[in-house]
Each structure stands twice: as C-alpha cells, then as structure tokens.
Amino acid sequence: MPTDPVLARRAVFALLCLGVTAGLLWLALRVMAPGGWTLWEVLAFACLVGTTPWTALCAANAIIGFRILMRAPDPPAAVLPALRLARPGAPRLSTAIAVCIRNEPVGAVLPPLGWLLDGLAAAGAGDRFTLWLLSDTQDPGLALEEEAAIAEFRKGRADAARIHYRRRSHNTGFKAGNIMDFLDHHAHGQDLMLCLDADSEMSANAVLRLVACMEADPALAIVQQLIVGRPATAAFPRLFQFGMRAGMRTWATGQAWWQGPEGPYWGHNAIIRIEPFRRHCRLEALPDGSPILSHDQVEAVRLHAAGWKVCCLPAEDGSMEGNPPALPEFMARDLRWAAGNMQYWTLLLSPGQSWMGRWQLAQAILLFLAAPLWTGVFLFGALNAATGGGEATPRGWLLALMLASWAALHAPKLLGYAEVLLKPRLAARYGGRRAFLRGAVAELGFTTLLDPISVFNKALFLLALPFGARMGWAPQNRADRGVAWGDAARLLWPHMQFGLAVFGLLLMTAPAAAFWALPWAGGLLVAVPFCVLTASPSLSARLREARVAATPEELAAPV
Secondary structure, three states: OOOOHHHHHHHHHHHHHHHHHHHHHHHHHHHHOOOOOOHHHHHHHHHHHHHHHHHHHHHHHHHHHHHHHHHOOOHHHHHOHHHHHOOOOOOOOOEEEEEEEOOOOHHHHHHHHHHHHHHHHHOOOHHHEEEEEEEOOOOHHHHHHHHHHHHHHHOOOOOHHHEEEEEOOOOOOHHHHHHHHHHHHOOOOOOEEEEEEOOOEEOHHHHHHHHHHHHHOOOEEEEEEOOEEOOOOOHHHHHHHHHHHHHHHHHHHHHHHHHOOEOOOOOOOEEEEHHHHHHHOOOOOOOOOOOOOOHHHHHHHHHHHOOOEEEEEOOOOOEEEOOOOOHHHHHHHHHHHHHHHHHHHHOOOOOOOOHHHHHHHHHHHHHHHHHHHHHHHHHHHHHHHHOOOOOOOOHHHHHHHHHHHHHHHOHHHHHHHHHHHHOHHHHHOOOOHHHHHHHHHHHHHHHHHHHHHHHHHHHHHHHHHHHOOOOOOOOOOOOOOOOOHHHHHHHHHHHHHHHHHHHHHHHHHOHHHHHHHHHHHHHHHOHHHHHHHHOOHHHHHHHHHHOOOOOHHHHHOOO
C-alpha cells in the first residue's frame, strides 16, 4: 500500500524534533543532576522543558530547509508542486489588488503600487488586474488628505479606471473586517485577490507567478509568498531584517516541505481565491465578544478544514515589506501579535479543524509562550547560583547546553548564512562573501543584545495579560526617527531594573556565576543605550555608507 508522502515527511519532521528535544534535555540533566536537585533547579528544568518544543521546531525546520536549499535545483518548486505546473504568459483569471490602509502616509504607499501596475501593463497583463485601496482611516482630516493623494495618483494614468478607493465609516473587525467588506460589496466578477499591506511592495513578475500557481491548481485557496525587508536606512531594521531574511528562507522552505497543502497565511503578500475565502473565512467574535485580532492563521485553518490548499512559496524575489524603524515600534508590534496569538487558546479545541490546523494555532502560541519560560530559566538559574546550588554544576556541560540551545534557536538564521557563504553566486548579490560575513557578524552582535530585551518584554506582557493587559490594533509608525534618552528610559526601565537586580545579586553572592549570566543579562543592562543607538541617525548613516548588512535590493538600486 503506497505511503502518503506528506504523512511520511511529517513523520521525519517529528522524529527530528524529538531528537533535538532529547539532546537538549539530556544536556540539561548533565548540568543540573550532579549534587542532587534544588528547588530552583527543578523550576529551571521545568521551564526549560517548556521551551524545547519551539527550540526543536526552529532546528528541525532549519535542517530540512537547508538540505533542500543546498541540493534542489529549484528549491521553491521542490516544495510547491503548483510552481512546476505553472503556465507562463498572460493570466486567464482576473485579480483584485487589495491594499489595506489606516491612517497611513499614502505618499509612501502609492509609488510601489504604481510600479506594480506599470510592470503588469508592460507584461501585457494590465487588463486582468484592478487596484483597490481599502481605507479604515477614521480621522476626517486624514481621510481628506488620503482621498486627495489617491485622486492625484490616478491623474494621467491610462489605467485610472481600474484604480478604486473605498473608505469605511466604521472599522468593524479591523483588517479582517475590511477585507470581508470588500469581498461582499466590491469584488464581484473577480477570481483572485492579491492582499497587500500599506508597506508591501511586490514586482509584476512575482505577482504573475502567484497567479500562474493559482491557475495551475484549482484546489489552491492561498499561496503565501515569502516576504523580505525593504532596503532600510535606519540601523535597527537594517540589522534586524538582515538576519530575519536568512532565517525565513530556511525556515519557510523546511516548513513548506512537511506541511504541504496545510501551510500558513501571514496576512499579506499572498494571493487568495476569492470564492472559498469569502465562504469559509468570515470570522465571528470570540466567546467573550472580542474580535479575533490575529486573523490570518485562523483563516488558513478554516480553509484547511474545508479541504482547500494553503501553500507557501518560499521565494524571496519580488516580495518586500517595511520593518519597524526602531526598538519601541518593534516591541509594540510584538505585543500586538502576542495579544492576537494568545486568543488561539480559545480556538484550539473548536470543532471542525484538521489536526494540522490545530498544530498551526499551537505553533503560533508557542512562539510567544517561550518568552516567560526563558525568563524563568534565567531567573531560577540565577537564584540557584545565589543560594549555593550551582557549586556542583559541571562548567563544561553548562557551556555545551548554552551553545546547543543558542544554536538550535538560531539554526534557521545560521544555516541561512551558511547557504549564502557556500553559494558564490548568491554571496555576490550581497557584495561578496566578505561583505556578507561582515553583515552577519554585525547582526549576530545586534541580536545578542536584542533577544533578552524582546524576550523579557513579551514575558512581562504575557504575565499581565490574565489581569487585563491589552494591546489595541493601533496605527503603526513606519517612519525612521531617533529615540530620546528619556523616552528610552521610560520605556525600558523595567528591563534594566530586572537585569540589574539579577546581575547584582550574582555579583554579591556568586561572582563566578555572573559571567555565565552575561549572555542574558547583558542585553537588559544596556537596554536604554541599545534603543537609542540603534535608532541614531548618525550610526544609521555610518552603516549605510559602509554598506554593512546591505541587501541585494539595496546594492542593485541606482545610486
């Protein structure tokens, strides 16, 4: 009897996750068991056990993805069958390009859309696309500015009749409600929808490839393209997205291999078949009456359950977005996502979902649940050392555990870096191996300081969430700006205070252990200067001039 290839792949992935988990827990036992168990060691071990599902997931996706990237002639086609069947040429299906905006400076939103429309027209496909700007702007003054800018954008364009603007008077359901309102009232006669955010940028070739995939496989409901950061001028997004890009390439390729037709949806830079989406993705309120915030993965799960395919196209070219310009915006975005993902607890056991759909929701929860657990590992480990419990700890095994955990968590990025260094033609797009390695080293130093700040910030929020802490879906600041020292101190004093308290306790009670705490405490201790410097216009200018962490798109742009 033939074996289902997707089930076989999932079995391989599960075994790989179990192997990584077993290895990490074995190392933890070698560290904590000698000399007997203290209460603090038991608590630290319990927290560590809780972090291993996410750590193993990172490592397993990265290992599988790296193997495919290094061995397959065409890695995206190796994990997305529709790409192999896609027919070149003008599309048969009609597509609405839906761009969600809310209190956005549309002067920055419109130029990339103009380039996209021009590219589609040059490819002979312009008549198969219409552009819809879907506004949820509530401020009347901003709405007038928005309307005037879009009217000016349409002037003189040959395709002006296919460019539309619609503003809702009430932003019911946030972005998900905006999209569904559009599908109900304006999308009749359209087959597909290309969903874009205000900071999205896609090329005509990338969009036509997505349409071709949908035409090649009528069972596809969503094809989600990989998204990379737009060339950034500020230091914070420049360094952050350099590593994120490398990590997402291996992660998404590995994940697409074993998830197959039950893949993720990230809410934008994706193409959607309108009819099944309208029928299955109408989101009701949660039992407490609140709207679903992180709607995208719930929509994917609903489509899985209805028998439709949701697939990822792990290709970078032609699909970009903007990233937060500084640490405060990055932290705020993280907390918005955390608030949305924690709602999935109420949806996990809802009837009518596939097991993979439930796993998708659980995975989204794990992404943030690991934060308070890692904070617990750090805190309980420090208390153990401060009370004399760490005297029997084998230092060699402790170092091995720390390095193994770090390598597993960052495996997608590390193997993504390895891929570029092992492929001369890919490295050449970054200015050569030396230039790429310089960017990778700078990013690793940046992440070493960012990770503790980010983890502790999410931990604080999740611990307060049951007591009423809430994050709204406020408009996002996408503009580069500096951060004043006073603003950084007001935002980050809990992070620095926690780091100082734990590190100071170790200095007074177990000075040798303070050295081992530095990889975690270091970022917290310098949180305020880190925030200010990574938003500094002068540091940003120096990185740009030296081309540190430059992306292929930046290097290819005309000077």
